[in-house]
Amino acid sequence: MIDLDKDFEMKMGHLSRRTHELEIPVMIIIEGALASGKSRLANALYMTLDAKYTDFFATHPPMEVDKRYPFLYPFWKALPKNGDINIHFRSWYAHLIDYEAQGIKDNIRVDYKYIRDDIYNFEKTLIDRGYEIIKFYVHADDDVKKEHLKALEENPASQWKAEEFQERMDNVNYEKEMEIFLENPTPSPWTILDFKDEQSSVESLFETIFDRLERCIEHREKKKKPNVDGEFIENYKPTLFNFDFDKESLDKDDYKDKLEPLQMRMREIQFKLYEKKMPLLLVYEGMDAAGKGGNIKRTRMFLDPTGYTINAVSAPTEIELAHHYLWRFYIDVPRSGHISFFDRSWYGRVLVERIEGFATNKEWKEAYQEINNFEKSLVHSGAIIVKIFLSLDKDEQLERFKDREKDPDKEWKLTDEDWRNRDKWDQYIQASEEMIFNTNTSEAPWYVIPGNNKRYARVEALKRIVEFCERRLEE
Amino acid sequence: MIDLDKDFEMKMGHLSRRTHELEIPVMIIIEGALASGKSRLANALYMTLDAKYTDFFATHPPMEVDKRYPFLYPFWKALPKNGDINIHFRSWYAHLIDYEAQGIKDNIRVDYKYIRDDIYNFEKTLIDRGYEIIKFYVHADDDVKKEHLKALEENPASQWKAEEFQERMDNVNYEKEMEIFLENPTPSPWTILDFKDEQSSVESLFETIFDRLERCIEHREKKKKPNVDGEFIENYKPTLFNFDFDKESLDKDDYKDKLEPLQMRMREIQFKLYEKKMPLLLVYEGMDAAGKGGNIKRTRMFLDPTGYTINAVSAPTEIELAHHYLWRFYIDVPRSGHISFFDRSWYGRVLVERIEGFATNKEWKEAYQEINNFEKSLVHSGAIIVKIFLSLDKDEQLERFKDREKDPDKEWKLTDEDWRNRDKWDQYIQASEEMIFNTNTSEAPWYVIPGNNKRYARVEALKRIVEFCERRLEE
Structure with missing residues (x-):
């Protein structure tokens, strides 16, 4: 003593x-x-x-x-x-x-x-x-x-x-x-x-x-009050989300023919991940009603449920707020051989937190590098990371909101927050594009997928995931 | 599929x-x-x-x-x-x-x-x-x-x-x-x-x-509103806490002579627990200002800090409230060979929750059996459990409150809640005594210790802990 x-x-x-x-x-x-x-x-x-x-x-x-x-x-x-x-x-x-x-x-x-x-x-x-x-x-x-x-x-x-x-x-x-x-x-x-x-x-x-x-x-x-204004440009013109949204479509038969073989390949990927003890993180971002949930559902449909978890990310709890913003995601990373789906993710830092002023300018600007380092450290552990961005056009979102309003089985999906987010459409576009430019790395790439046609988007997202995983598993 | x-x-x-x-x-x-x-x-x-x-x-x-x-x-x-x-x-x-x-x-x-x-x-x-x-x-x-x-x-x-x-x-x-x-x-x-x-x-x-x-x-x-009144008797007469508080005292030299050998024995117990891979739970309850923190401090003074944790239990968080009340304690139980101190504990269910009406009558009444079962299940895993109740008399508590008020190094310890709790002194006594009668088991005994003399209480608590642990370790 x-x-x-x-x-x-x-x-x-x-x-x-x-x-x-x-x-x-x-x-x-x-x-x-x-x-x-x-x-x-x-x-x-x-x-x-x-x-x-x-x-x-x-x-x-x-x-x-x-x-x-x-x-x-x-x-x-x-x-x-x-x-x-x-x-x-x-x-x-x-x-x-x-x-x-x-x-x-x-x-x-x-x-x-x-x-x-x-x-x-x-x-x-x-x-x-x-x-x-x-x-x-x-x-x-x-x-x-x-x-x-x-x-x-x-x-x-x-x-x-x-x-x-x-x-x-x-x-x-x-x-x-x-x-x-x-x-x-x-x-x-x-x-x-x-x-x-x-x-x-x-x-x-x-x-x-x-x-x-x-x-x-x-x-x-002594700390001074920091700048919190998101630094948005008025009349921001998207450069990345300039799809011809109507071009991409897929009829029902074609959809089934294309989807099922991909789902089977996804299942094989799960087996191989398990065998090689490599974890997989699948990150989904996109506008409200872009179809993230439905997309995830098709991807996981043939998977063994003992080998994956789904993290539906919403507003942080009190305890989460009292930690580094990456903490709540780090504790949810998959263990070796397992898959974690993230329906929204740590990218909230440079999206909702930037847009709503929950993160200071310094904070969201530094987040790009922090997130790249975070993902890199996971890749060092053997992880595969694929990031899907489902992009919708503004009219299609309105259609989907109205659909939800009318359907008693779907109206619970639509909240006041969705309407408030819609008012900030341009800011969301700008923040999303900047996010993708700053965090699209070769180890953890973004795939931006036009989401107006749900069938097309599901097949396309799954195809990107499957191809990237197969490539990484062969290395 | x-x-x-x-x-x-x-x-x-x-x-x-x-x-x-x-x-x-x-x-x-x-x-x-x-x-x-x-x-x-x-x-x-x-x-x-x-x-x-x-x-x-x-x-x-x-x-x-x-x-x-x-x-x-x-x-x-x-x-x-x-x-x-x-x-x-x-x-x-x-x-x-x-x-x-x-x-x-x-x-x-x-x-x-x-x-x-x-x-x-x-x-x-x-x-x-x-x-x-x-x-x-x-x-x-x-x-x-x-x-x-x-x-x-x-x-x-x-x-x-x-x-x-x-x-x-x-x-x-x-x-x-x-x-x-x-x-x-x-x-x-x-x-x-x-x-x-x-x-x-x-x-x-x-x-x-x-x-x-x-x-x-x-x-x-259809659930009806449950009864929440704590069922307290007016003019409750304590049967267990009827000490002659002045009788128990210990002068400074005596204190040192008695304390240190016990602290050394506690250290040996820690080694043996580790060797036999048995966990130890030390539970402290007692009135505000009864000296739980100081008591714990003397018990752990010679211990290897890599082998114990201290759980200071306060009001539950939002997440804790959304679980079974034992959940937050179960996740804090020590792993094999380790010691957990609980400065207040799951007994809050039948103390503060009963007194403040946070638990319904049905809930706190059923808690005695639930807690006994909970402790029994830990004992089945090899755990040793010792429970210390530090009992103070009402005048001594007032002295200590006043002391804290006057001392700028201690005033942070005294809150409005302490004064509010003091107003419910008789209810606290009744709830505590009933708790002890209902949950004093041979596997996980209560030791009620008069706390007016801090030195006496520290030596006495440590002695009970050491003796019980040594007995269990020899079995």
């Missing part, structure tokens, strides 16, 4: 209550070799924090379940909500070192160096969205570590732990790998604590945290 | 929108042997439901992570929220059969027959709290199953699945075990679907669901 100055506790109480009031999410990362003393430091810190707003998150060696999700999944999932504090005892750094040491490739389908980029981008987007990340590396000389190990060994109750430590110390060259991380550029700086002098390492831990919290509190208090 | 009558889809749409409006949670369980055709039935059903309110939950053979939590944990976790529908494709029944076949004992420390009781109690408490559970067992003759298997084998993409099926069919005598379940009493009846006649099994599936949904909708619409 570290004997803690009462003043540290008081000051930490003050500062953490203030970050809580200001709704600043804080992540304190404690890395360090086994038996370096980091556990004692972490505990000293943990004891000063209000349990109501604090989570202690220990990263363990990779388990079976970890390997079924993207590398960063457990850390996204554990993200503190606004005003909360997470202590990460070992973090994505130790996790990646464990992966490399064990040569785990289940959920890393690229060179490990790309995961280092993902980690960089992960920290960057958190910081850009107001998270405070404070990172420590606890260093201890070999004799200090030996002393700690000896203490563990001498207690019969903790002997097994000493053995476990010994085994893991032999296996992983944690310190050498960490050195590379410490030297590389990072969005949030490291503080190195030398455990040789126990007292001064405790002091340094607390002083660093106090300093960082004070600065982020001051920064938040 | 089953060719589905359009009328089924329409009717299902109507009924499920109505259960959604009425906020009735629905669980549809589909059990059946491998290759029985249940997948096709499940898919036909899934396709008729609105993805927004439906989750398809497939139960897989037990994984490493399952074995680290109580048996029912994945099903509690997956509970639909009010107004949602879950399709459980294989359920707790198939799961238990898998456990028995593989002889898994990691998280089942009792004879499997006790888990059957837990399953009964699980369904019962869900039904009692307004869940609609509709259970199907799909039967198919051997020749029908062979046909299904052949179809899988003939397709090169699904050949591996046929092999997997074959292997699992050989290993587990699923059908024989299910027969016992089908014969035994259950809170929600089974409907058996014979897949010999495919069309009629589909019809029977939908008609059963329609019938059940219509009945529960009607029942909900």
